[in-house]
Amino acid sequence: MGKKDKKSKTPEQKARVAAKQSKKATQKEKKAKSKGGDDSDAEDVDLESVLEEYAKQQAQFLKVTEIPCEPPPPRSSATLIGSPSNGKELFLFGGEYYNGALATFFNDLFIYNIDRDEWRKVTSPNSPLPRSGHAWCRGGNAGGIYLFGGEFSSPKQGTFYHYNDFWRLEPSTREWTRLESKGKSPSARSGHRLVYYKNYIILFGGFQDTSQQTKYLQDLWIYDCQNFTWHNPTLPPATQKPDARSSFSFYPHEAGAILYGGYSRVKASIVVGKPTKGGGQSSKSVLKPTIHQDTWFLRISQPPPDAPANNAPSVRWERRKKPVNTPNPARAGATLAYHKGRGIMFGGVHDVEESEEGIESEFFDQLFALNLERNRFFPLALRRARAAPKKQADDRTGKRGRGKADEAELLHNLAALETKGTIADSDAMDTDPIQEAEEAPSKPAKPILNTMPHPRFNAQLAVQGDVLYIFGGTYEHGDREYTFDEMFAIDLGKLDGVQEIYRRELEDWQGDEAESDSDSDEEDESEDEDMEGDAPSGVSLIPSTAPSTTTKLPPSIDEPMDIEEEQPESTTTDTRPHPRPFESLREFFARTSNAWQGLVLENLQSKDGAINQSIKGLRKIAFDLAETKWWDCREEIIAEEERQEEAGIGEVVSIADRINEAGGVRRRR
DSSP states (O other): OOOOSSOOSSHHHHHHHHHHHHHHHHHHHHHHHHHTSOOOOOTTOOHHHHHHHHHHHHHTOOSOEEEEEOOOOOOBSOEEEEOSSOSSEEEEEOOEEEOSSOEEEOOOEEEEETTTTEEEEEEOSSOOOSOBSOEEEEOGGGOSEEEEEEEEEOTTSSSEEEEEEEEEEETTTTEEEEOOOBSOOOOOOBSOEEEEETTEEEEEOOEEEOSSOEEEOOOEEEEETTTTEEEOOOOOTTOOOOOSOBSOEEEEETTEEEEEEEEEEEEEEEEESOOOTTSOOEEEEEEEEEEEEEEEEEEEEOOOTTSOTTOOOEEEEEEOOOOBTOOSSOOBSOEEEEOSSEEEEEOOEEEEEEETTEEEEEEOOOEEEEETTTTEEEEEOOOOOOOOOOOOOOSTTSHHHHHHHHHHHHHHHHHHHHTTTOHHHHTTSOOOOOOOOOOOOOOOOOOEESSOOOOOBSOEEEEETTEEEEEOOEEEETTEEEEOEEEEEEETTTOOOEEEEEEEOBOOOOOOHHHHHHHHHHOOHHHHHHHHHHSOTTBOOSOOOSOOOOOOOOOOOOSOOOOOSOOOOOOOOOOSOOOOTTOOHHHHHHHHHHHHHHHHHHHHHHHHSOOOSOHHHHHHHHHHHHHHHHHHTHHHHHHHHHHHHHTTOOOOOOHHHHHHHTTSOOOOO
């Protein structure tokens, strides 16, 4: 399925339209001759002068301003992230929009307040210039949000420009700061990725575009946020490293970072011509589009304490085994977001080239979870609404009352340890359980869909709390390209539907005259009817001339990872408490809090023999461990819940609980 003859936003899209470029160029040439002139759009424009003008306009803002606004206009190749300073905001920056004729680039910063369901637009005298294809990430221990690179083009995308500037956004004040590093820094690029590790920002890959070719990169850079220096670390001799690529996924890890997937074009030989009399055949070298499905672990070792301040950390790439249950077929433009030790993947497109005229494509709306520690994909499907469970009696003889009594006893014991054996003093200490945050103010009801959003690729994803947000994305039909003007939210714990944050129709596709003429010559009314049947909901297929309108990390990886095609399940027995089907995180911790706090005490005593944590501190550590375990088992528990629902089972309670509730007598039925 080809697109317009233009410079596409990402290498994936460039590869997909290569089959049609020659045909479109011929059509434009014929159209120009018929008009007695050329079809030039003055693409010899000096982009540096254009960007200088943008900078002058930007300087007219005297201070940072923030005003309420409507949801942002449609765009692709933007960046979306949850605020690292609070759990109530999402930040959206940059991107581009192509309406079939002209491309518009953005440098506006939008903030979505989740509690108030409100959008705000931020203007600043010191903001990055308009761009798309850039990358940003949280700053880890350094705080803030860091942004690098991206690209900009002329309106008809005949000429373009890559950035190599580096920025820091302070989420609380909305202020941008351009970071000038000491010494060498990464080259200009797009399609790269950033991730944080302690006080470092890690950059890998991407691509550089010239008028002749697209060059994919495999260089690794590490920025020291304390010493304001970029390091290009030297890898140990004869070690493997990931192939050059862009559009991959990069995740934080307590010992470094994890890389998965990506896209590039690699050299391949194809046979041409008929066999000769001697039996040989000639071949030629071509660049073949490749969707990577490999996983790499970047192990980082910080310099010793007595090393000079500007010393670079040492790094080593370790190739992991191929993830189990990778989505089939392989797909490009499937974006992932990080959430508590796993990557959440949505959408993508699979292309099958059928002829020189175009490419047939299949778009996806599937949701997957990549468990980073187990290196395994799990499909995530929306679940049917479940009836609310009956409330259990809240008394001392019930399970809930028994759990509270046990918990109170353990907390008093912990208080005794804290006061070095003076149990009487522990009675005066605050041992109340951790209370959940106050409920947010009520918001207007949003539509809840029981189906996934329309298939698409290159959607922007972000996770805030335990909710996945899906912004925009691109879909193609024939020679038409649709940039979705919408945002959705999915609760990753419940998976009980898709909340529609906002949604607007798109009716501003214009295209160019040459293509419109060719389309009218090649397509008949029946084809138009077929297009209407396949169009994404809420999107008009009739061309219009109207104008446009604190992250928890997975456990460390202690051993090098071998190159394998499949990773077997771990045989290590996990003796920690295990979640039950239909059990919420709060219920899981209430049932197993004693066990988790016991594990915390054992770990602290085994380390230094002393307990230096407060009662609330110990309980908070225990809750964090329980939460990590609950999310790590989430996919298996969901699968078990679905099996039980099919069998008509609503809740599973252990025999031990039944015995205790019945006063110690096992009832036979």
